[in-house]
Amino acid sequence: MKFTMTVSPDFSPDYIAGWYIFNTWLQKQTNESIHLELYNSFEKQREDIKAGKIDLIYANPYDASMLIRDKGFVAIAAPDNKSDEAMICVNNESDYHCVEDLKEKCNIATADDPEVSTIGMIMLEPADLNAENITVLEQKNYVMVAKHLINGSADAGFFLKEAYDDMSKFIKSQVRPIVTSQISVIKHSFLVGPSFFENSGINESDFKELLTTMHENMKGLSTLESMGFSLWNEQSQEDAEFMIDLMDTFVS
Amino acid sequence: MSKVTINYYDKTSEDREVLDEEVPFPEGKLIVSRTDVEGNITHCNQAFIEMSGFTENELIGRPHYILRHPDMPAAAFGDLWNTINTKTKWSGYVKNLRKDGKFYWVYAVVVANVREGKLVGFASVRRKPSRTKINECIDLYKTMLAEEKS
Structure with missing residues (x-):
């Protein structure tokens, strides 16, 4: 068989x-x-x-x-x-320094990864953000998520930590994490x-x-x-x- | 600092020191614990130990109400137990008392651990709560406590 x-x-x-x-x-x-x-x-x-x-x-x-x-x-x-950990990242030049800096109607770029999206949404809760008051921009992969942060079309993006760590130095110099899960x-x-x-x-x-x-x-x-x-x-x-x-x- | 007598649902009570000082929830972490069906702690993670201020040895085998803050109304926990005993998920905002008398707020979700159809315990996961929701709960819990005392 x-x-x-x-x-x-x-x-x-x-x-x-x-x-x-x-x-x-x-x-x-x-x-x-x-x-x-x-x-x-x-x-x-x-x-x-x-x-x-x-x-x-x-x-x-x-x-x-x-x-x-x-x-x-x-x-x-x-x-x-x-362990699977998620990150919320922003453009390095942005004024966002913690999750609470993100406000309603912000654009969040995500990859097609339900686990990371779930953990990412949990990490947005302290800012009173949820699926109803944000705009989710779903992308094919994490490089596209980073691209949306770099060109300013997304306020923040969700990443699998491992995927972020594997990105080029060039991308990481322009995309900054504001919170990383430590679920383990x-x-x-x-x-x-x-x-x-x-x-x-x-x-x-x-x-x-x-x-x-x-x-x-x-x-x-x-x-x-x-x-x-x-x-x-x-x-x-x-x-x-x-x-x-x-x-x-x-x-x- | 003041000493407060906390009455638990099982008719026991304990004098605990209470400080009006909040400890912020650690960014990105989850506080995880498991209990048996009676609510005695059987497992806790490092974040639980750090935030509660107790050692693992002090926590394992103790009732979960060791964290109960006197500002929490009994009705909130009554609702929790009534819900999870039907194997339904419960969630709510909880003010917890640390060993050193300080407090921390959490958004707690409690689920039943069901194995081969049998309830074997509960898992509780606490995450960082919204400050807006905490402020709403402070007012709500004050009202509930006043009603319980009247």
Whole structure:
């Protein structure tokens, strides 16, 4: 049987090759045929998840809720020291120095990233800003968000911290963060669907062992590094459930 | 500084020092805790420890009302418990009392932790509140407290 693995579309483009290397490594370790399907859009990926086309996924916390609670996916592991944090940034020349400086009817540029948008909106709350009294300018990616800040068409923009950190010095010299989340417990995780365990020769415990020890040999370690990770930490189902509970508090 | 007797819902009470000094909510952080179904703290994050002024050992196993400020009306917490016991999400603005007597305002969201259909506890996430909303609550809670005392 051929299985399909996918990655949350918010991964850094720098690591596309790394995910293909990981897929090759995983096929060798499991002796299973796994196709890597990458998506540009969260919406299209969700359609395929709902249609039962995905067996393994590196999921963002936003989608983990649906995958675990509705689709019976199991949490396997999360990369070490890689929590998902969001930033609100402004043009470096602007007079905005804290969230409370932003006022009603301001323009907020966002990328198509539901998790970052959710955390970003929470960080706007102290300024009495919400979806009803701001204008959201949704962009294809974070470079476009930065562009709107630089040309002055947006007052502020939401960024995944990792995406901001990966931007060029030129962009970062013109775009300044005014607040950064420090949530630390919200993170992407690797999930496996029930069809994989039913139809492959590997069980949950062995899969966890496989990922959490892969940094112990040179091939595994170099594969991890190609994805920007140092190692996988085991994630229990309760760890994932608790993270989902926390995400639930973000949604009104 | 003044000593105030705080009466809790379980009929216990405690004399606590109360200072009229606010500690600002840390930018970008979330205060996270979990309790069992009775409301005893089972987990708290570093932001909770820092803002409450208690040590982790002092918090784990204690009722969450250890943070209750005397300016908070009992009805607010009654509403919280009535809501979350039906496994429904509760949210509201809360003035918390620190160990050193100072206070901090939060916007709190509490959800039930349900595992395999069974209620096993609650998770509470507190985030930075709007000053406008705090000012509204200061007036509202004063009125509610006055009604409770009359």
